[in-house]
Amino acid sequence: MNSTSRRHFLAMLGATGLSAAVAPSLLAAPAPVREPFTFLFVTDAHLQPELNGVVGTDIAFKKARVVKADFAINGGDHVFDALGVPKERALTLFDLYEKTEQELGVKVYHTIGNHDVLGVYPASGIAQDDPLYGKKLFEERFGKLYYSFDHKGHHFIVLDSIGITPDRAYEGRIDAAQLQWLAADLAALPAGTPVIVSVHIPLVTAFGAYLPEPTVAPAHHSLSVANANQVLDLFAGHNVLGVLQGHTHINETVVWKGVSYMTSGAVCGNWWHGTRLGTPEGFTVVTVANNKLTTHYEPSGFQTISPQNT
Incomplete structure (x- = not known):
C-alpha cells in the first residue's frame, strides 16, 4: 500500500x-498459516553395493514414497563410506545414492553425517588439500552444511554436528560459527514460531545406557554432541516441537525440558546385517499438527542376506 x-x-x-x-x-x-502436514525422516542409509545395500535403500525409499508427505529430510550418513575409502569409491557411492534418492519422489533436505565426510581417515589416501576433502564433497552435491527453511508456518533448522579433529577423526560438535548463526536464526523468529530441528549425531540420547561398559575410553566423543548444552541453551524460550536425530541406528525418544529428541532407526538397520538393538531397517514418518510433532517408525521390510542382529 x-x-x-x-x-x-x-x-x-x-x-x-x-x-x-x-x-x-x-x-x-x-499471521502465517500453520496447516497440519506430514514429512519423512530417512536417515543412515549407508548405501553400498555390498550386502544388497543399494537394493535395501531402494526398497525403503519406494515404501516411503507411498506416504503422502510434503517433503523428506535425510538425517545423514547417506553412504558407506566416504571417511576412509579412496576418492573414486566415495564418488561412486554418492552417484549411486543420488540416483536412488529419486525413488522418494519428493524434495529432500540433507543433513550431513560423519560417513558423508570425504577422506578424513588417513587410510583413504586422500590429501587434506584435495578440493573435495572433508565436507567439500557434501557441499558440492547437496548444498549448505547448516541452514533453515520454512514450511506452512513452521521453521526448520538443519545442523552440522560433525567436528573434524586434528588427528583426522571425527567427534560430535557444533562449532562456534554455527552456534552464532543458530542464535541469530532463532532470535529473528516471531515469538511462538514452531521450530523443528534435524541433526545427525544426537544432541540428547540415552544410547550409552544400552551398551556394555567400554573397557577402553573412546578417543573422541562420537556418540552424541559434546557441546550439546550450548545448543540446548539456545533453544530455551523458543517453541521447539522436536529434534530429529540419527547416527545410532535405534528408535528412541528422550524428552528433556518439554522437547522431544527423537532418534530414528536406520534405513540400513545394523549396517545391512539385520536389526540394531531391536530396531529393524526402516524410516520415520513425522506428522505436525496443533503445535505438536508425532512420529511413527515404519520398517522397510528389507531382508538381510547376512544376519548379524544385535
Whole structure:
C-alpha cells in the first residue's frame, strides 16, 4: 500500500468511527498459516553395493514414497563410506545414492553425517588439500552444511554436528560459527514460531545406557554432541516441537525440558546385517499438527542376506 492509499484508508477509518490506533493492527501482515502436514525422516542409509545395500535403500525409499508427505529430510550418513575409502569409491557411492534418492519422489533436505565426510581417515589416501576433502564433497552435491527453511508456518533448522579433529577423526560438535548463526536464526523468529530441528549425531540420547561398559575410553566423543548444552541453551524460550536425530541406528525418544529428541532407526538397520538393538531397517514418518510433532517408525521390510542382529 503506497502512502497516498494509506492516508485514504485511514481517512475512511475515521469516517466510520474506528480510531487511528486500530489501523496498525489492521494493516499488519497476516499471521502465517500453520496447516497440519506430514514429512519423512530417512536417515543412515549407508548405501553400498555390498550386502544388497543399494537394493535395501531402494526398497525403503519406494515404501516411503507411498506416504503422502510434503517433503523428506535425510538425517545423514547417506553412504558407506566416504571417511576412509579412496576418492573414486566415495564418488561412486554418492552417484549411486543420488540416483536412488529419486525413488522418494519428493524434495529432500540433507543433513550431513560423519560417513558423508570425504577422506578424513588417513587410510583413504586422500590429501587434506584435495578440493573435495572433508565436507567439500557434501557441499558440492547437496548444498549448505547448516541452514533453515520454512514450511506452512513452521521453521526448520538443519545442523552440522560433525567436528573434524586434528588427528583426522571425527567427534560430535557444533562449532562456534554455527552456534552464532543458530542464535541469530532463532532470535529473528516471531515469538511462538514452531521450530523443528534435524541433526545427525544426537544432541540428547540415552544410547550409552544400552551398551556394555567400554573397557577402553573412546578417543573422541562420537556418540552424541559434546557441546550439546550450548545448543540446548539456545533453544530455551523458543517453541521447539522436536529434534530429529540419527547416527545410532535405534528408535528412541528422550524428552528433556518439554522437547522431544527423537532418534530414528536406520534405513540400513545394523549396517545391512539385520536389526540394531531391536530396531529393524526402516524410516520415520513425522506428522505436525496443533503445535505438536508425532512420529511413527515404519520398517522397510528389507531382508538381510547376512544376519548379524544385535
